[in-house]
Amino acid sequence: MVAADLVVYPARLVRTMDPARPTAQAIAVRGDRIRAVGSLDELASYSPARIDRRYEDSVLLPGFVEAHSHASAGAMWRATYVGYFPRPQPDGRQSAACRTVDEIVAELARAEATLRDPAEPLIAWGLDPLYFTGARLDAQVLDRVSRTRPIIVMHASLHMATVNSAAIALDRINQHTGTAGVITDAAGRPTGELQELRALALTSLYRAFGQRTTIDAGAIRSFGALARNVGATTVTDLASVDPMDDAAVAMWTSVVGDPSFPARIHQFLYAPYARPFPEAAARLVALRARPGTKLRYGGVKLILDGSIQGFTARLQEPGYLGGRANGIWNIDPQTYEEAFRTFHEAGLQIHVHCNGDEASELFITTLARVLVDAPQPGHRHTVTHSQMTTPAQYRRLAELGAGANIFSNHLWYWGDQHAERTVGIDRASRMDAAATALRCGLEISLHSDAPVTPLSPLLTAMYAATRRTPSGRVLGETERISLDGALRAVTLGGAYLLRADAEIGSLEAGKMADLAVLDTDPYEMATDPERLAEVTVRGSMVGGVDFPAGQPVPGGW
Numbered sequence: 180m181v182a183a184d185l186v187v188y189p190a191r192l193v194r195t196m197d198p199a200r201p202t203a204q205a206i207a208v209r210g211d212r213i214r215a216v217g218s219l220d221e222l223a224s225y226s227p228a229r230i231d232r233r234y235e236d237s238v239l240l241p242g243f244v245e246a247h248s249h250a251s252a253g254a255m256w257r258a259t260y261v262g263y264f265p266r267p268q269p270d271g272r273q274s275a276a277c278r279t280v281d282e283i284v285a286e287l288a289r290a291e292a293t294l295r296d297p298a299e300p301l302i303a304w305g306l307d308p309l310y311f312t313g314a315r316l317d318a319q320v321l322d323r324v325s326r327t328r329p330i331i332v333m334h335a336s337l338h339m340a341t342v343n344s345a346a347i348a349l350d351r352i353n354q355h356t357g358t359a360g361v362i363t364d365a366a367g368r369p370t371g372e373l374q375e376l377r378a379l380a381l382t383s384l385y386r387a388f389g390q391r392t393t394i395d396a397g398a399i400r401s402f403g404a405l406a407r408n409v410g411a412t413t414v415t416d417l418a419s420v421d422p423m424d425d426a427a428v429a430m431w432t433s434v435v436g437d438p439s440f441p442a443r444i445h446q447f448l449y450a451p452y453a454r455p456f457p458e459a460a461a462r463l464v465a466l467r468a469r470p471g472t473k474l475r476y477g478g479v480k481l482i483l484d485g486s487i488q489g490f491t492a493r494l495q496e497p498g499y500l501g502g503r504a505n506g507i508w509n510i511d512p513q514t515y516e517e518a519f520r521t522f523h524e525a526g527l528q529i530h531v532h533c534n535g536d537e538a539s540e541l542f543i544t545t546l547a548r549v550l551v552d553a554p555q556p557g558h559r560h561t562v563t564h565s566q567m568t569t570p571a572q573y574r575r576l577a578e579l580g581a582g583a584n585i586f587s588n589h590l591w592y593w594g595d596q597h598a599e600r601t602v603g604i605d606r607a608s609r610m611d612a613a614a615t616a617l618r619c620g621l622e623i624s625l626h627s628d629a630p631v632t633p634l635s636p637l638l639t640a641m642y643a644a645t646r647r648t649p650s651g652r653v654l655g656e657t658e659r660i661s662l663d664g665a666l667r668a669v670t671l672g673g674a675y676l677l678r679a680d681a682e683i684g685s686l687e688a689g690k691m692a693d694l695a696v697l698d699t700d701p702y703e704m705a706t707d708p709e710r711l712a713e714v715t716v717r718g719s720m721v722g723g724v725d726f727p728a729g730q731p732v733p734g735g736w
């Protein structure tokens with residue numbers, strides 16, 4: 180094999196996230212890996228090297244690691260967006276926001292007018308009823324858009340949807356009012372709102388939404404473009420059944436493995452549908468052993484509860500504001516433990532969706548039981564979202580060798596609603612308790628759950644450091660973490676929680692040459708992390724290949 184050329188990239192500054200060498204002037208890359216980090220003089224000794232000055236005026240950080248996202252973030256653009264916040268698209272343009280019910284109806288009507296076939300459903304996403312006071316958006320409101328065309332509006336959480344009367348009639352949902360999650364009015368008729376998976380399964384429009392947002396090659400390329408635009412060089416597709424399908428594995432391998440694809444992807448198996456579990460575990464172990472470094476297998480995802488803003492998360496005492504009923508389990512505890520035990524014993528890594536603290540508790544008690552029978556040092560099983568995890572629970576997670584991936588974006592997107600409408604100011608101030616987790620000695624990361632909120636590790640770090648909400652309040656001053664802690668969490672922390680910290684997450688000789696290319700040193704904002712929003716991501720480097728931000732998406736859409 181011919182040795183690849185050595186290329187030295189001088190930079191305005193290199194921030195390595197490696198405490199043994201925190202800053203440098205330049206980075207030397209050979210092939211897809213870092214050869215050395217140091218001063219220009221030091222790197223001159225690694226000759227013969229070519230000097231490449233493209234980053235001379237840029238600040239280089241380790242490529243960001245998004246340890247909880249979904250490839251559907253690249254596919255959602257085939258449905259009509261009606262979210263409350265503007266949102267960046269794969270090509271860098273912004274989708275407009277819908278701030279009132281009338282704006283939602285207008286946006287839906289605009290999309291409806293473009294549909295030719297009267298039977299074609301109108302599929303939208305991004306709605307969050309919590310931003311709207313007064314009457315809840317229901318079938319009657321959607322009937323203003325059309326009484327004949329079936330309409331589904333997926334909520335931002337993707338755990339709920341609202342459908343119109345035509346959709347209710349299409350699937351005779353009024354015959355299923357006894358199903359958990361089918362919301363009814365005083366007269367017992369469905370309102371159009373469907374909460375969590377059992378209720379969603381009743382509407383063919385949920386399946387239509389799934390088909391519309393199918394993750395094909397174009398969607399994966401768009402997902403890669405979203406990552407590139409924000410300097411994320413490793414992202415996750417955290418709940419997929421594709422690892423069980425040979426054709427899907429081949430498709431993913433060819434798209435992500437292509438040298439032009441701008442990210443590494445860790446795809447986690449969504450386990451409940453992968454039966455029987457022992458066969459699924461064996462298949463995943465085999466996939467994990469495949470050569471190649473940009474598409475990774477070996478992770479398993481389980482979902483325990485719903486979402487706090489949808490009141491479907493499982494909460495311990497004292498529960499939701501106003502004595503509202505507790506949330507919904509998405510899997511029964513026996514099946515959960517059977518799955519957890521099987522994949523754990525196979526040496527696979529498990530990330531478990533826990534929004535409420537009752538879900539965190541079930542994660543902890545199950546893990547503790549399983550570890551007695553099957554110790555697995557370095558398992559790094561992870562509570563993901565970890566929104567209500569209490570200090571006592573964080574201490575137990577530390578004892579058990581687990582990690583926490585915290586949903587800091589929630590503080591911005593729903594923080595005011597949590598204070599006023601879901602759990603109250605006291606517990607809202609303790610939500611997404613990154614400082615407590617760090618005080619307990621846990622390895623943490625911070626995430627967007629894209630497409631639930633937009634992918635942008637720099638902004639995610641900013642939310643954890645500021646805990647500022649749209650109304651201007653600081654939600655829990657003592658749970659803010661330092662800018663350094665937040666940036667570490669979205670680089671090395673994410674890498675740790677993916678069991679990939681030997682390869683990515685910091686800039687060290689021998690690791691992958693994965694960079695975030697910025698116009699400003701984010702540490703200049705250490706005393707005012709709010710200003711992280713001013714940092715421009717110029718692009719990324721993945722495995723030694725340069726990817727400028729904001730370019731069209733070749734083969735995307």
Ligand SMILES: [Zn+2]
Pocket residue numbers: 247248249417628
């Ligand atoms: Zn998720």
